[in-house]
Amino acid sequence: MRKRSSFRIFLAVQNALFLRELSMRFSSGRMGMFWTFFEPFFQILIFVLIKVLIFGKTGGNFDFSVFLALNFIAFNMFKNIVSKSMGSFRANKALFVYKQVKPIDTIIARTLIELFITGCIIIIFFSIGYYFNFDMEMKNFAMVAFGFFALFLFSFSYALFLAVLNVFFDSTAKIIGFSMTPLIFGSAVVYTLESIPVEFQGLLLYNPLTHFMEIIHGFYFYALDDHFVSYSYISLWTLSFLYLGLWFYIKLEKRIISA
């Protein structure tokens, strides 16, 4: 057997896991490939429709439906990375007979899959938006992309931390599961932070997700900005979760493999 460098092995494993995960989703059910992209798409669409149809476009001087779609895409990326990664140690246990597959590889692969799907959903929304002539002009593309990327890193760190925690306290997955929906309302997904009373703003700013949302829609719309965002605060959360997650993971890797 020819020797491969660690990095080559890592790439080979990621390639294999990514394609496997994707083909598993495509092969689930009759229209697997369609639903892989359109199930998350419709989830977002329904939320946006309900909100806009019932409460109207009370956004101010930007298109509120675009605002909601943008925020839900970002929030769903976070939600899916966390919820899919949390169970990935258990779901991929059979693969640990191949010694090059480390538990963390399965989390990385699932996270990348979610990133890929999010990218596809953004393309779908953009195509539909342009077709129906929505006002989708972006203020600062680079910073919006940065916002998504920062949120992606945060989601991965958080997911890794929770996945390791879930090995010992299997209640973790349950708690995170039902805390996701209330989190929508506590993270500036369906409103801008500016539009709510000042006494709540400070409270919501403890939630790191609020900051990511504010970056993303703050740089998308001309009418908004990022003056609430503390970049050092979200870096601190991301690094803390990443550090703790990796630290626990390194300590527990062998136990997870042979559990």
Next chain:
Amino acid sequence: MIELKSVSKFFKTKEGKKYILKDVTITLPSHKNIGILGRNGTGKSTIMRMLGQIEFPNSGLIKSEKSFSWPLGLSGGFVGNMSGKANVKFVCRLYGKSNKEIQKTVDFVKEFSELDDYFDMPIKTYSSGMKSRLSFGLSLSFDFDYLLIDETLSVGDAKFRKKSKEALLKKIESCNVLLVSHDMGTLRDICDVGIVVNRGNIEYFEDINLAIKKYALINKA
């Protein structure tokens, strides 16, 4: 060469630690096919898994320069709702094979395993015999220094058993095996040397026949 240096492995049970290996130091020579004998539950499979680096000793070191296959057992390694073909491709990708090599491997495994239409069906529809055909066929298409085979040869029908034994005899011209089996005939045909696992200890025998004798003695006691 496989070196075990004061290796201990135990499982925690309600009555305390149950030792599979207790401070075992042993060196197994290179270029020998090694048969592993022992009664059920003495830790043969655990030793295999430790050599395959998916189980780890509680203390001590296992050292080897050689490459080991994944432990070819009755279960595991395959994803239930993917087809046999997709699983074969997946494992090839894990080992960094190019697309051309993957196609070659797929063709080989399909032919060798004689699964026909089942090859494109989900693994969960397979019987255990069919699974081990796939797994065995797949392992033959890699160049490991050691194949770790855990009882897989004893499932499958008579015709396939014969075929796989012949294939294995051909394969061991270029590589070695570590074989767990309760079939003394297979052990005699394939293995040169043997180890007997008993009560937390490993005993090494230069000749597989001596190992078989020892094993018979343990079984009588």
